[in-house]
Amino acid sequence: MNSDQIAGKWKQLKGEAKIMWGKLTDDELDRIEGHKDKLAGLVQERYGRSKEEAEKEVNRFFDDRA
Template sequence: MSNKQPDSNWEEFKSKIKKIWQDLSDEELNEFEGDKDKTYEQIGKKYGLSREEIDKRMDEYDI
């Protein structure tokens, strides 16, 4: 990932994340609002992915 942070436009970031990982709920994502590391942790747990795999998918979607 190109170190893009889910900064001031969390809703846009959340929308992009949900396009890749549809099973993440708004509640789950809002729990980590603005915290990239915690968001990655949740994706990893829910989908059984490593940080590298998540980064690769994020890059594919230009997130």
């Protein structure tokens, strides 16, 4: 899924992201607007993942929903 598709579907995907990463707030998910790099940064920060782990997790999340 490319960046434009993600941004267009973000409102739908946001709920699924909230289920997957419950420590992220609705405001944070609104602010990132579906940007993979911002989501990976939040996942890294909140869950103590390495940058690479967070990026893989976020990429897998979006790839599974393509």
